[in-house]
Amino acid sequence: MTGQPDRPARQGVKILVAEDDAVSRRLIQVSLEQWGWEPVVTEDGNSAWKIISGPEAPAIGVIDWMMPGMDGLTLCRRVRGRQPIRPAYLILLTARGAREDLVAGLAAGADDYVIKPFDRAELRARIEVGIRVLDLQAELSCRIDELEQALAQVKQLKGLLPICMYCKKIRNDENYWQQLESYIRQHSDAEFTHGICPACYQKLAKNEPK
Numbered sequence: 001m002t003g004q005p006d007r008p009a010r011q012g013v014k015i016l017v018a019e020d021d022a023v024s025r026r027l028i029q030v031s032l033e034q035w036g037w038e039p040v041v042t043e044d045g046n047s048a049w050k051i052i053s054g055p056e057a058p059a060i061g062v063i064d065w066m067m068p069g070m071d072g073l074t075l076c077r078r079v080r081g082r083q084p085i086r087p088a089y090l091i092l093l094t095a096r097g098a099r100e101d102l103v104a105g106l107a108a109g110a111d112d113y114v115i116k117p118f119d120r121a122e123l124r125a126r127i128e129v130g131i132r133v134l135d136l137q138a139e140l141s142c143r144i145d146e147l148e149q150a151l152a153q154v155k156q157l158k159g160l161l162p163i164c165m166y167c168k169k170i171r172n173d174e175n176y177w178q179q180l181e182s183y184i185r186q187h188s189d190a191e192f193t194h195g196i197c198p199a200c201y202q203k204l205a206k207n208e209p210k
Helices: 023-033 043-053 072-081 099-108 121-155 182-187 197-208
Strands: 014-018 037-040 059-063 089-094 113-114
Touching: 014 023, 014 043, 014 197, 023 037, 023 121, 037 043, 037 121, 043 059, 043 072, 059 072, 059 121, 072 099, 089 099, 089 121, 113 121
Parallel strands: 014 037, 014 059, 059 089, 089 113
Antiparallel strands: none
């Protein structure tokens, strides 16, 4: 049975570590560095809030419940209540292991919950879950942007189009007249195949020389 690789699949991820206990803080910092991530370390809640609300905030936070200045629950609530909302995966770290404490932590906005004294392998696994969740959110956001762009292209074909009643050319945005096919091709992903409708076939058949 093989063990975990020394490095995670995606390295260089910034992770906030907010922990007032010096021993635990150092252990988490060293572990994150060994696993290929970049810890951003602080020892109180107020400093953690400044970091996570800043322009280059880490997307993942390992946050102690009991900290001076601002506790972990308050920090989670403030992160979830900020506007505009940026993705953040918060792991609450605490010695409180009762069911009601777990419920309170998740209700405050934490995504996961690790009980002290923590197991290094468990902490790593939970952080990797957070990275996967954030990656999926980013991919979904890209797909939504692509769909919105496609919808915007479709909407360009709505509304009134100036079309010649004789030759059926369309006047474009630059006030030039162009073939219907080329206009639609420019404003959508539509492609054309050519055939002949029954009415036109009858007209052409009548005009053919006998």
